[in-house]
Amino acid sequence: MVITTQFYTTRVSNIVEQTACIRTLFLEIPYSYPRFSPGQVIQVKLAEGEYHDLPPKSYCICSLMADNVIEICFDLVNIKGVSGALYHAHPQQKISISAPFDGLSFEPPKEKIINMVGFGSGIGLIRGFMREFYQLPANWSAALHFYAINRDETSIPYQFDLALAAERYPHLEIYPVMQTHEYDIDDISDRVSSHTLYPTKSQVYIVGPRQPVRELRRHCLNMSILPENIFQVAFD
Ligand SMILES: Cc1cc2nc3c(=O)[nH]c(=O)nc-3n(C[C@H](O)[C@H](O)[C@H](O)COP(=O)(O)OP(=O)(O)OC[C@H]3O[C@@H](n4cnc5c(N)ncnc54)[C@H](O)[C@@H]3O)c2cc1C
Known part of the structure; x- marks a missing residue:
């Protein structure tokens, strides 16, 4: 067939x-x-x-x-x-x-710390999830850490929109990160870890090219973030 x-x-x-x-x-x-x-x-x-x-x-x-x-x-x-x-x-x-199919959908968060990590063009989808998060007024008390990571370039995608969002949403923290050559996942992992006081109470969304997404997922598991709290989309 x-x-x-x-x-x-x-x-x-x-x-x-x-x-x-x-x-x-x-x-x-x-x-x-x-x-x-x-x-x-x-x-x-x-x-x-x-x-x-x-x-x-x-x-x-x-x-x-x-x-x-x-x-x-x-x-x-x-x-x-x-x-x-x-x-x-x-x-x-x-x-x-x-027509649209499958993919990853944003779930209303269960935990109080949400980390959203976008690599390169993955920042576009992560921003979509962030916008959905802020449509849920009950969740505004959760802290949302948003990492916009780009490499080998001179700017961060959506930088202007993200700056506006940071002004609008009091619990939103935006971290633009420029890296050169390969993505430095140890560095990103350290940043996520520093905002993840209680790993079992944290959720992570990761979107971008396959290699950094998989590596960061591995680091998150090593930090004791629960597998069911790690959501990812890898561009293959
Ligand atoms: C579920 C899913 C969702 C996707 N969503 C997006 C998206 O939102 N934005 C996006 O840019 N791409 C996305 N991709 C990747 C996209 O489908 C293409 O593979 C990509 O645009 C390259 O296609 P191409 O024909 O230009 O080059 P090709 O010749 O087909 O690709 C060359 C190589 O680049 C690799 N590759 C694909 N995407 C990237 C990337 N972003 N960075 C580095 N290497 C890459 C591929 O694995 C392939 O080996 C997604 C892929 C999948 C499976």
């Missing part, structure tokens, strides 16, 4: 250059598109142009349904791949997307 994915055609409504290699695309919600939430995954391919026959790739939805737009944040990984084609996309360009 062949399972075919239904694709919807949409258009790029806006593009934000977050850093030299990381961009956010805002896509119009196609007619009769299902409801979605941050962390769900969509398959994306080009609907026209020289890259239209590349096989689709997965991207995480970063926006909330209420935003009335589908936001994806991506790294330029391969100039000849889908990320390269998206990098060169222009406003109004046609893009094909699948």
Whole structure:
């Protein structure tokens, strides 16, 4: 049996250059598109142009349904791949997307300390989770530590939005971290650990490329954070 994915055609409504290699695309919600939430995954391919026959790739939805737009944040990984084609996309360009599926969804927190760690373009989804967290007024008493980590570049994605969020939400702590070359997971782990007084009472969300996500998860387990309190999305 062949399972075919239904694709919807949409258009790029806006593009934000977050850093030299990381961009956010805002896509119009196609007619009769299902409801979605941050962390769900969509398959994306080009609907026209020289890259239209590349096989689709997965991207995480970063926006909330209420935003009335589908936001994806991506790294330029391969100039000849889908990320390269998206990098060169222009406003109004046609893009094909699948319905949203699976992925990681934000759970109303059980614990009082929440650590959210985004590596590179993973900061886009982590910010989506943070926005969902602050839609739950009862949870404002929990402390949210937000680590926005980028490497090899001169800026942090979403820096301006994060600074605004830090002013707006009294319990939100934002830590922009610039690293060079490889991600230094020992350093990130030390930072998370310093805000994790009671590891068994902490939750961690980690999003980004596979290698730093897996390594940080291992460090979190070594810090005695419970496996059921570690949530991750690794871009493979
Ligand atoms: C569930 C899921 C969710 C994903 N969500 C996102 C997302 O929100 N944003 C995003 O940028 N990517 C995401 N990806 C990765 C994305 O699907 C593509 O693999 C990526 O854009 C590269 O595709 P490409 O065709 O340009 O290059 P390819 O030639 O297919 O990729 C080249 C290599 O880059 C590796 N790679 C993929 N993503 C990264 C990355 N971010 N950093 C470093 N190496 C990488 C791949 O493992 C592959 O070996 C996700 C992947 C999965 C499985």
